[in-house]
Amino acid sequence: MPPMHRAKAAPARSGLTAFEREVIEHFVEISRALGQPRSLAEIYGLLFISPRPLAMDDLIERLQISKGSASQGLRFLREIGAVRPVELDGDRRVHYEAVAELRRLAGRFLSDQLAPRVAGNERRLARLAERVGELPETHRKHAEARLTMLQSWHRNTRRILPLVIKLLGD
Amino acid sequence: MPPMHRAKAAPARSGLTAFEREVIEHFVEISRALGQPRSLAEIYGLLFISPRPLAMDDLIERLQISKGSASQGLRFLREIGAVRPVELDGDRRVHYEAVAELRRLAGRFLSDQLAPRVAGNERRLARLAERVGELPETHRKHAEARLTMLQSWHRNTRRILPLVIKLLGD
DNA sequence: CCAATGGTTCAATCCAAAATGAACAAATTA
DNA sequence: TAATTTGTTCATTTTGGATTGAACCATTGG
Secondary structure, X not given: XXXXXXXXXXXXXXXXXXXXXXHHHHHHHHHHHOOOOHHHHHHHHHHHHOXXXXXXXXXHHHHOOOHHHHHHHHHHHHHOOOEEEEEOOOOOOEEEEEOOOHHHHHHHHHXXXXXXXXXXXXXXXXXXXXXXXXXXXXXXXXXXXXXXXXXXXXXXXHHHHHHHHHHHOO | OOOOOOOOOOOOOOOOOHHHHHHHHHHHHHHHHOOOOHHHHHHHHHHHHOOOOEEHHHHHHHHOOOHHHHHHHHHHHHHOOOEEEEEOOOOOOEEEEXXXXXXXXXXXXXXXXXXXXXXXXXXXXXXXXXHHHHOOHHHHHHHHHHHHHHHXXXXXXXXXXXXHHHHHOO
16 A cells, blocks of 8 residues: 555644643643642643633643543542533533632642641651650660651641641732 | 672661661651652651761661762752761761751752742743733633733742741741 | 443553662772 | 772663553433
């Protein structure tokens, strides 16, 4: 069969405007700093800048991501309250719009992602406090001092987190 | 030369006490939240709990990490001021001790790791503000509203960062 | 009832960041 | 000077989290 000159590619250039791409890039950068996967940021970013709710299909097509990524990404964003499902009549597909209140977003993120870690740290510090007594005399004093420091740092963190939430959402 | 029966293995079980391991684990958890590689946290953690400065050799042996990791890790920690080189007489190797002032640590981390990103975001927002005018009438209004939001979020962030630093180091 | 559509799940794959270790350089000691 | 010690660099390898896509389920419509 002659090669034909190809339908192979049509790399499907993204169907995103330059403006949209840049807005999305903004969210990608932020999500990196928060240690979240890129596809989440892409989905949220596109919904954020879109003037009307989008269905999963739209996200797959415009962002060129897989069904799996789209489905999982939307689930996560729904769970943390960053995205809200919307029913559009005449279409059985669920559409989504971005929740854009920073206070709510930050609060959810902190309580869902950070709080569990903070709790884990707290437990570990408690364990350490118990065991510091069993240490050989030589190192005990130093270990106790360091442990006190860790506890103080931890208290600082706990104190500041709620404050940050409050300040963010004004 | 006959093989001699060797010093091949002795897998060198970690030479870390349970207590040390747990302290190190604490730092590993924290560094994860900050998106830093595990080996950094291990190095800092061991130095933090060690009552006296350690040489690179010690870190390699006790943490079972490679020379490369140790060297690069120490370089990074030195750069952000988390670790301080110490000269011990009678030993030409450089030893290191942990810098344990939280204020300094947090400040450095924020200004080295976060500030550049924040600056990047700022530039991007400026570009977006320029281009929003060229948008087709239909979407312009919505895009402008969203952009205003992004700018406000950004201002919030800038406002809060220095405050967090101040509050952390009391 | 069957076919088509919308959506989820999860094992396999991909990939970027981290870790390794060999090669190298510089300082030290014998 | 040669041999050893201390440390850095960087090309390769490893690894874990992100992404994919095939298999599957549920609902709707013909």
